[in-house]
Amino acid sequence: MKTHEPAIFKAADVARELNVSEMTIARMVKRGTLPKPIKLGVRLTGWPREQILKWINDAFETANGKSD
Template sequence: MSLSPTKPHASIAKTVVNANGAASAAPRHVNPSVFDHLPDSAFIRESQLVQSPKRPGLLAPLPFSAPTLWRMVKAGTFPKPVKLSQRVTAWNIGAVRAWIAAQTDGKD
């Protein structure tokens, strides 16, 4: 069985002309956070919870990295995840929202 070479993907950036007539690359579309649209009883995976340089267009509710998240879980300063199956670990959205609210209380 031989593998055929793949075609390069076309660039998704489009050219936009501003009010001065200068051309520039259009900003990439930023995906809204799924976190904001799910009920408190839902679960969210690490990749949707924290920022990642691998997915710069993905909005995440927490402004820190995955290693920081796991250090905070280990230290007991962030809610523990739930093991949904052998290979799936997720956080309860209600618990994460409560943690976020507790961090912002009194800082206004």
């Protein structure tokens, strides 16, 4: 059975992908090391899934000394 990947990642989703806490996600956004989420509603923010996956890939490439 195929699992459904959300188009938008909430903070909990990003935290799970990075294996960190939601508080760490908030600190990363505040420091500018993680892109700011987009406002989706009055009380809802999130990141486009592809943006987070690209950010993770770019971080791995940077850590391994590779760049475009």
